[in-house]
Amino acid sequence: MSDTYLHGVAADDLPARRVALGRALAWGAGLLMLAVALWQTLGAQGYAAEWGTWRPTLYAFLLWAAALCWSQVLTRGEGGRRALFVLPAILFVVALTVFPLLFGVLIALSDWNLSSPDGRRFNGVQNIVRMWSDPFYWNALLNMVWYCLAIVVEYAIAFGLALLLNAEIRARKFWRVAFLLPLMLSPVAVSWMIGKSMLEPRFGPVARFLRWLGVDSPSFFGDPLMAKLTIMMLDAWTFIPFMMIMLLAGLQAIPREVQEAARVDGASGWRGFWEVTFPLMLPVSVTAILIRVIFKLKLADIVITVTSGGPGGATDTVTSFIFREYRDRSNVGYGTLLAMVYLVVIVAAMTVLMKLADRFTRPRT
Amino acid sequence: MTTLDAPLFRDSEADRRFRAGWWTRRVLIYAALATWAFICLFPIYWTVTTSFKMAPNVMQGDMVPFVDYQPSWLGWRSLGLSPDTFGAESTPRAEFLKRFLNSTVVSLASSALAVLLGSMAAYGLSRFSYRWAWMRNGDIGFFFLSQLILPPVVLALPFLVLYKELALLDTRIGLILLYTLTVLPIVIWIMRDQFAGIPTELEEAAMVDGLGTWGAFLTIILPIALPGMVAAFILSLVLTWNEYFFAALLTSTRANTLPVMVASQTGSQGINWWSMAALSTGAILPLVVVGVLLERFIIKGMAAGAVK
Numbered sequence: 006m007s008d009t010y011l012h013g014v015a016a017d018d019l020p021a022r023r024v025a026l027g028r029a030l031a032w033g034a035g036l037l038m039l040a041v042a043l044w045q046t047l048g049a050q051g052y053a054a055e056w057g058t059w060r061p062t063l064y065a066f067l068l069w070a071a072a073l074c075w076s077q078v079l080t081r082g083e084g085g086r087r088a089l090f091v092l093p094a095i096l097f098v099v100a101l102t103v104f105p106l107l108f109g110v111l112i113a114l115s116d117w118n119l120s121s122p123d124g125r126r127f128n129g130v131q132n133i134v135r136m137w138s139d140p141f142y143w144n145a146l147l148n149m150v151w152y153c154l155a156i157v158v159e160y161a162i163a164f165g166l167a168l169l170l171n172a173e174i175r176a177r178k179f180w181r182v183a184f185l186l187p188l189m190l191s192p193v194a195v196s197w198m199i200g201k202s203m204l205e206p207r208f209g210p211v212a213r214f215l216r217w218l219g220v221d222s223p224s225f226f227g228d229p230l231m232a233k234l235t236i237m238m239l240d241a242w243t244f245i246p247f248m249m250i251m252l253l254a255g256l257q258a259i260p261r262e263v264q265e266a267a268r269v270d271g272a273s274g275w276r277g278f279w280e281v282t283f284p285l286m287l288p289v290s291v292t293a294i295l296i297r298v299i300f301k302l303k304l305a306d307i308v309i310t311v312t313s314g315g316p317g318g319a320t321d322t323v324t325s326f327i328f329r330e331y332r333d334r335s336n337v338g339y340g341t342l343l344a345m346v347y348l349v350v351i352v353a354a355m356t357v358l359m360k361l362a363d364r365f366t367r368p369r370t
Numbered sequence: 371m372t373t374l375d376a377p378l379f380r381d382s383e384a385d386r387r388f389r390a391g392w393w394t395r396r397v398l399i400y401a402a403l404a405t406w407a408f409i410c411l412f413p414i415y416w417t418v419t420t421s422f423k424m425a426p427n428v429m430q431g432d433m434v435p436f437v438d439y440q441p442s443w444l445g446w447r448s449l450g451l452s453p454d455t456f457g458a459e460s461t462p463r464a465e466f467l468k469r470f471l472n473s474t475v476v477s478l479a480s481s482a483l484a485v486l487l488g489s490m491a492a493y494g495l496s497r498f499s500y501r502w503a504w505m506r507n508g509d510i511g512f513f514f515l516s517q518l519i520l521p522p523v524v525l526a527l528p529f530l531v532l533y534k535e536l537a538l539l540d541t542r543i544g545l546i547l548l549y550t551l552t553v554l555p556i557v558i559w560i561m562r563d564q565f566a567g568i569p570t571e572l573e574e575a576a577m578v579d580g581l582g583t584w585g586a587f588l589t590i591i592l593p594i595a596l597p598g599m600v601a602a603f604i605l606s607l608v609l610t611w612n613e614y615f616f617a618a619l620l621t622s623t624r625a626n627t628l629p630v631m632v633a634s635q636t637g638s639q640g641i642n643w644w645s646m647a648a649l650s651t652g653a654i655l656p657l658v659v660v661g662v663l664l665e666r667f668i669i670k671g672m673a674a675g676a677v678k
Contacts, residue, residue, distance in 0.1 A: 097554070
């Protein structure tokens, strides 16, 4: 982190009445919000008049958020004006993630089927017990490991492409745009364009090409291994440009002198790459791979639209599995628990990965 | 060049070997480039040409229009977007335009909101030192970036229930809020890098001239950081335009976006290849144009933060 903070003079002399007004504003709006929320909760339980939707609480929250921002300026002057930069984003993120996450924990511990009229029933750890013996969920988790391992290959290809783009070539802009385009395409459209149309086993161009090469009756989603590989390739196709651009930026940041010095020292070509370029690229590579892992863990749309998990769950990702759990059975409680467990697994895995990456890239002295 | 019978200067044996090596390297590089460009561009070419095919052309696997087959407007007619259907009323076209408009509004609004919130937060984090309970700047920054790890599926079902209670299900506002949340960490990541590259002396000078904190930010810093903001905006646009998962869960008839429309057609029996191709072309075309025209900004956005 940089230490280049801006140091301004914050010598505001705030009148006491202004400070009091600010406090009153924040507390008043806060109390109003609590009162509305309480009233609505009572209404939902049947103890008070019902208001229909929860919109009033939402509006009360918005009012409170605005009042809080304003009162910051009133009570703290310059400090408040500075807080105003970050406060809206924090309120936004807290309202949209922290609150739903806490709510999600509640849902996860209950038996709640949206299509059944019973409504939500608290059932403690029963969902966890059910998860423990759900072979499809474990299968989906295992699949995620395979999908993440495919990143190694994607990385190698992306690195190769970045080296190509960094070489002395003509029409560099054309190649760059062409290589970037897959990233711009919607995965759903891609899954139709490639997954359904080009890989169509009878008259798709890829199947035709394979038949011309002598493969008889090519099928891409028939057996589990092939289906998994095909999904990996589809996903790689859209996301390789992403890693490629990051690696290219890394390559361009390497000072020319370093490579020239290496060449003078007799390290050229293959050796120069492994002993000079690659070590210098380690930090960028680790960043690119970590971000790619994060995106990979969200992989769903291609699987949902092309195979919907089949054959026999071979291509299922956790997200697509939970998606179907909701779509087919409206099982909100169980689905949320699976998602929560997934989140815990991800956070643990990412923490370990980041620690490893940190140790791996720290300059050895 | 080499017309002289006895060249004055002759390349030595080593030089010639070097030159041969150089040429093979060139050829290999361009061959690799062309191969990958083919892999990248062929699916797009295939989709666009298929939208002009008829059933027999698809079955025979014809490739090149006007050579293998005569293009027809079949696919585009089924969307109501061929020349002869432009004048007439058309339900599919109204449907397509509605989805297209939804996608446009949702992606533009959420990207704009994310860039607004994200730039402010990133600027604050890069310039002032905050202390809020136990959290310092680094912790707040990490709090924002950690949202990137959060998989959408964790939020999906709670949001479904919440939106139902708030009557935000199947509305554009609901999608906009959620999409803003998903791209906000990326925007903050890019913008923090941008602001860190602008020297603080600029604001100090502005403050000496009598501008306040916000005045300096709005009049001095924002214009300098504009290219970075455009990069963040475009990257957000790409991600939100293509988002499928939330849109599929949270919208049904009124607010669903183009990807949902495309996906809902793929499942149906007896696929109309030509009309699906036309639909896909319509869905990818805006971003292909954006990608070709604004490639510079996208690369800038993704390269930010990669190199420190």
